[in-house]
Amino acid sequence: MKPILETVQLTKMYRNDRGIRDFHVQLYPGDVYGLLGPNGAGKTTFLKLITGLIRPDKGTVALFGASIAEQFEQGMRHVGCMIESADFHDFLTARQYLQLVARYYPGIGNSRIEEALDVVGLAKAKSDKIKHYSTGMKQKLALAAAIMPEPKLAILDEPTNGLDIEGTVMFRKLIKRLSEQKGMSFIISSHMIHELEQLCNRVGIVVRGRLIKEGCVSELLQSNQSLEQYYIDQLRLAGEVSESA
Structure with missing residues (x-):
């Protein structure tokens, strides 16, 4: 192998x-x-x-x-990754941020973005601005970005x-x-x-x-x-x- x-x-x-x-x-x-x-x-x-x-x-x-x-x-x-502390464009919502990340990977549609937010527990907060997120919520969003492309x-x-x-x-x-x-x-x-x-x-x-x-x-x-x-x-x-x- x-x-x-x-x-x-x-x-x-x-x-x-x-x-x-x-x-x-x-x-x-x-x-x-x-x-x-x-x-x-x-x-x-x-x-x-x-x-x-x-x-x-x-x-x-x-x-x-x-x-x-x-x-x-x-x-x-x-490869998907999250390294060191999560850093975001705070004026974006969680959904908008993942839409931005998705541009770097082929074939990621809105359904996959929604699924990634759901599995990390951010479905209810996906339309909130990231600047209002706690540290833990930002970590969840970083994890969602890492697994979203199914690496x-x-x-x-x-x-x-x-x-x-x-x-x-x-x-x-x-x-x-x-x-x-x-x-x-x-x-x-x-x-x-x-x-x-x-x-x-x-x-x-x-x-x-x-x-x-x-x-x-x-x-x-x-x-x-x-x-x-x-x-x-x-x-x-x-x-x-x-x-x-």
């Missing part, structure tokens, strides 16, 4: 010595991949690199066999930030349904580790810009500990937390 995402020696370093070094990642059809790590570890940098938002210092990114550096449109054709791969950076309990449950059920019924793959960066344990079949742990551990959740948890405890143990081994944590 060919990977839908492959990075080789992917490196991007900033002047403050943050960034990522030598990332080797492969993602396969049907994977739900969780990206874990402390604040500033390099998770968002990695997501920006694989979507072409920033250029690497070294290494390559291939999406669906296409080089992001040389065949950007071909590689991103089947083969969705890249989600902290998608549950600002969501209440109901919204978090909605998110979990939606990801499971899209993965199981539509065969959609996901990369999800999140601090909601209990959610990732329920959603992901694979995880990668990033510390100080390096991918220190990667594997199937079922294999990493053979000792029956939680993913949270496994993560803390890895941070302890990396010297990121004290032995008493």
